[in-house]
Amino acid sequence: MKLIVQAARRMFAVLDWPLLILLVVMALVGMATMHSAVGNTDWRFADQLRNFLLAFAAMWFVALLRPAWIMRAAPLFYVLGVGLLVAVMLFGETSKGATRWLNLGITRIQPSEMMKIAVPLMLAWYFQRQSANRFRVLDFLVAGVLLAVPAGLIIDQPDLGTALLVLASGFCVIYFAGLSFKLLIPAVLAVTLALGTLVAYEDQICQPEVDWVVLHDYQKYRVCVLLNPGSDPLGKGFHTIQSMIAVGSGGLYGKGYMQGTQTHLDFIPERTTDFIFAVYAEEFGLYGGVVLLILYMLLVLRGLTITVRAPTQFGRLLAGAMSMMMFVYVFVNIGMVTGVLPVVGVPLPFMSYGGTALMTLGVACGLLMSIGAQPPRPDG
Structure with a gap:
C-alpha cells in the first residue's frame, strides 16, 4: 500500500x-x-x-520521464527522425503536390512533426556533451549542420511551415548556448535587404515568368499575395x-x-x-x-x-x-x-x-x- x-x-x-x-x-x-x-x-x-x-x-x-533518460534517448530519436524523412523523400505519399506522409501499412505518419522535438533534443544533448569546455566556432558549425539536415529535407517536401518551426526551435537552442549576436548581423542585414528589394520591385518580381529558384511557385505567390492581397482576391x-x-x-x-x-x-x-x-x-x-x-x-x-x-x-x-x-x-x-x-x-x-x-x-x-x-x- x-x-x-x-x-x-x-x-x-x-x-x-x-x-x-x-x-x-x-x-x-x-x-x-x-x-x-x-x-x-x-x-x-x-x-x-x-x-x-x-x-x-x-x-x-x-x-x-527523468531528463537524464530523455537526454540518453536524444541521438536515437534524432537519427530515427532523419531516417524517416529520407524514407519520405524516397517512398512517401504525394498529396496536393507535397510529399509529407509515410505509409506504414496500418497507419500513415508525418515524420516532419517529430523533428520539432527531435532537433532541439539533439542540439541540447550535443551542447551538454560539449559543456565541459568553452564552446568554439566549430561547435556552432556542427550544431548548424545538425539543424540544416532535417530542415532541408522538410523544405524539400515541401512543408515551409513545419520547416520554419523546426528551424526556430533548433536556432533557439544554438542561440541560448551562447551564439554571439554579432554573428547574426549579416543574416539580419541580408533579410532586410531582400525584403526591401521585394517591396520596391514587387510588380516586376511577382510576375508569373519570374522564377525565385529557392521557393516553389505556390510559396512565391503566398509572399506576393502578402504584399498585395487584392491582386488575386478570389484565388490566392x-x-x-x-x-x-x-x-x-x-x-x-x-x-x-x-x-x-x-x-x-x-x-x-x-x-x-x-x-x-x-x-x-x-x-x-x-x-x-x-x-x-x-x-x-x-x-x-x-x-x-x-x-x-x-x-x-x-x-x-x-x-x-x-x-x-x-x-x-x-x-x-x-x-x-x-x-x-x-x-x-x-x-x-x-x-x-x-x-x-x-x-x-x-x-x-x-x-x-x-x-x-x-x-x-x-x-x-
Whole structure:
C-alpha cells in the first residue's frame, strides 16, 4: 500500500500546476471556439476532444520521464527522425503536390512533426556533451549542420511551415548556448535587404515568368499575395482577405459567441485549422484577442521560468527551445491571419484542429514539466 501511495505521489509531483492550469484554460477556450466553428454535432468537435485527451496523456507520460533518460534517448530519436524523412523523400505519399506522409501499412505518419522535438533534443544533448569546455566556432558549425539536415529535407517536401518551426526551435537552442549576436548581423542585414528589394520591385518580381529558384511557385505567390492581397482576391488572396475582414469586423467587443457572420456564412477558409483565430477574433473582438494573447504570454513565461531554474545545461537549452517554439507558433499563426506574414500553414497552439500538432505540443509541455520537476540550481 505504501508503494502505491509513493507511486501516486510521484505521478502527481511531476505536474507543474501553474502550467497545467494554463493548459486546461487554453483547452477550454479552444474547444469553445471549435464548437462555434463547427457545432458540437460535427465529427471534428468530438475528434478534437479526443485529441486533447491524448495530448494531455502524452504530456503526463513525458513528464514522468527523468531528463537524464530523455537526454540518453536524444541521438536515437534524432537519427530515427532523419531516417524517416529520407524514407519520405524516397517512398512517401504525394498529396496536393507535397510529399509529407509515410505509409506504414496500418497507419500513415508525418515524420516532419517529430523533428520539432527531435532537433532541439539533439542540439541540447550535443551542447551538454560539449559543456565541459568553452564552446568554439566549430561547435556552432556542427550544431548548424545538425539543424540544416532535417530542415532541408522538410523544405524539400515541401512543408515551409513545419520547416520554419523546426528551424526556430533548433536556432533557439544554438542561440541560448551562447551564439554571439554579432554573428547574426549579416543574416539580419541580408533579410532586410531582400525584403526591401521585394517591396520596391514587387510588380516586376511577382510576375508569373519570374522564377525565385529557392521557393516553389505556390510559396512565391503566398509572399506576393502578402504584399498585395487584392491582386488575386478570389484565388490566392482569398484566405488573407476573408480572415482580415473577420478580424476587423469583430471590433472592440466582438459580435458575440456563435454570432460571427464571416464564420457561419462560410467565408473564412480553413476556419477549424490555420484560420481559427479569425473565428475567435470576430466573436470576441479586440479585447478577447488581448486576453488570448495574455494567456499565451503567461504560457511562454512559465516555460522560461522553468528554463531559468533548470539545473543542467541540457534542461535549460531544451526548456528554452520548447518555450520559444510555442511563441513562434503563436506569432506566425496570428501574423498570417492578420495579413502581417505570408500563409505558411502553422496552427494556433491549443486552438487549431489537428491531432499531430496537439500531440507535439503535449510532448513539449511534458518536457517542460519533466525539467521543472528537477531540483533547481542553487543560484536559481
